[in-house]
Amino acid sequence: MPFARYRTASTAPPTPRWRRLLAVLAVVLGTALAGPAPAARASVTLTEVTGFGSNPGALTMYVYRPAGLPAHPPVVVALHGCTQSAQVYADDSGLPKLADRDGFLLVFAQTTTANNPSQCFNWFQTTDNRRDQGEALSIRQMVSQAVTAYGADPQRVYVTGLSAGGAMTAVMLATYPDVFSAGAVVAGLPYDCTKDNSPYTCMNPGVDLGPDAWAQRVRDAYPSYRGPWPRTAIWYGDQDTTVAPRNATELRDQWTALHGLSQTPTRTTAIGPDATQHDEYLAADGTVAVEVDRVPGIGHGTPVDPGTGTAQCGSTGAPYFPDSICSSYWIARFFGLDDTDPGDGGGGGGGGGGGTAACWTASNYAQVQAGRATTAGGLTYAKGSGQNMGLYNTFVTHTLKESPAGYYTVADTGCP
Structure with a gap:
């Protein structure tokens, strides 16, 4: 689905030739992409x-x-x-x-x-x-x-x-x-x-x-x-x-x-x-x-x-x-938003997979030490999902959910 002509902006507008070309393409492509009207639902x-x-x-x-x-x-x-x-x-x-x-x-x-x-x-x-x-x-x-x-x-x-x-x-x-x-x-x-x-x-x-x-x-x-x-x-x-x-x-x-x-x-x-x-x-x-x-x-x-x-x-x-x-x-x-398994034998992306999720609640420091998170630039990131957990210290606490094995997401309200 291609773009059409430029919206007015603070930069210099396109040349008249480009403006005409883009306007024509907007009509042609927009009509082609519109297709038949969908059924009511x-x-x-x-x-x-x-x-x-x-x-x-x-x-x-x-x-x-x-x-x-x-x-x-x-x-x-x-x-x-x-x-x-x-x-x-x-x-x-x-x-x-x-x-x-x-x-x-x-x-x-x-x-x-x-x-x-x-x-x-x-x-x-x-x-x-x-x-x-x-x-x-x-x-x-x-x-x-x-x-x-x-x-x-x-x-x-x-x-x-x-x-x-x-x-x-x-x-x-x-x-x-x-x-x-x-x-x-x-x-x-x-x-x-x-x-x-x-x-x-x-x-x-x-x-x-x-x-x-x-x-x-x-x-x-x-x-x-x-x-x-x-x-x-x-x-x-x-x-x-x-x-x-x-x-x-x-x-x-x-x-x-x-x-x-x-x-x-x-x-x-x-x-x-x-x-x-x-x-x-x-x-x-x-x-x-x-x-x-x-x-x-x-x-x-x-x-x-x-x-x-x-x-x-x-x-x-x-x-x-x-x-x-x-x-x-x-x-x-x-x-990492879905914990179900479609059962079709396909490889999942990121957070898929069935089974019961395991959860750990600890400081960011402890999560890193346990191998459930990593640290970079003074911040902490959940291993697998890469979610930013905040400062790497003993004062910030999060619950991490593991599903599948080795893939962690922040689940401060989503774990038993």
Whole structure:
């Protein structure tokens, strides 16, 4: 789902030729992506939230709050694709079903035709893809509002999105690595590809840079940041002609290099009903730092698998939700939000796996000494999930839950 023309910003506007070209493409591509009207069906109930900050990107914030949401829940930010809306993404992605089951807060950001004629997030504009400005800052402010107004856990914040929303997911991971523990880019692009390339070139055929060059673009987004870097999942349909699958490889190169990992997967398995290729890149402590999921036989979109099974979710009632595998289920596992096992023999991402979770409550110092957490730059991080636990000392105390073995998440209110 490509972008359209530039929103008016403080920088110099594009030339008249570019303006005409982009306007024409906005109409053509927007019409092509819109597709047939979906059949009528019940919609997920979203709550609009106003007054969440200065909102320089002029975005709208919606929240899905499951009944019985636990105290201090994780929060997942979801970013729709072009021609879509927050409501469409809530209705069809399957995320609300998982939020109900696993107890996390959902924040849906929405852009408008006033920002972009095709309702795309402006991942390609420096006025929107840099820290502390434009759309990136608006989304950051939504996270702050979720923490303040809903009591969400600031150490368990995640982001995912499709296409332009996927590219914006990469923007958020690059510009706010101190906010997001992990992210999932669905049919998106490497961060700052448009530094020296047309957005259309970035989309298809894609741009080939070395891993170190890609990684440097992320480091340049927040030069004073010293880590750790967010864990990153990358999802692509192998028949995508809108955002070329080559971008999955470039995204892999960008994020494995940031984590100091080889571009050769540690292990490869098949997951889901269609044998999606699931490549994992493990850090030294066994954490899945990066994963790449290549879905066979589908084009551009967020893959879903409608049904009532544990590993099923989503709806095909709107364009760009192809019937395949429930990507949102596996993304929640990668984030460490799901303790269930689909029983399909596939390899899980991050926090999946069945069995009874073990819990330990101790100071950050004791958690590190016991091998359940690590320390860097005076801060403590849960081993496996990489969640920031605060200062490395004997005064800050957290409960860590282990599920599966060797994978720890902060669960101050989620353990017996």
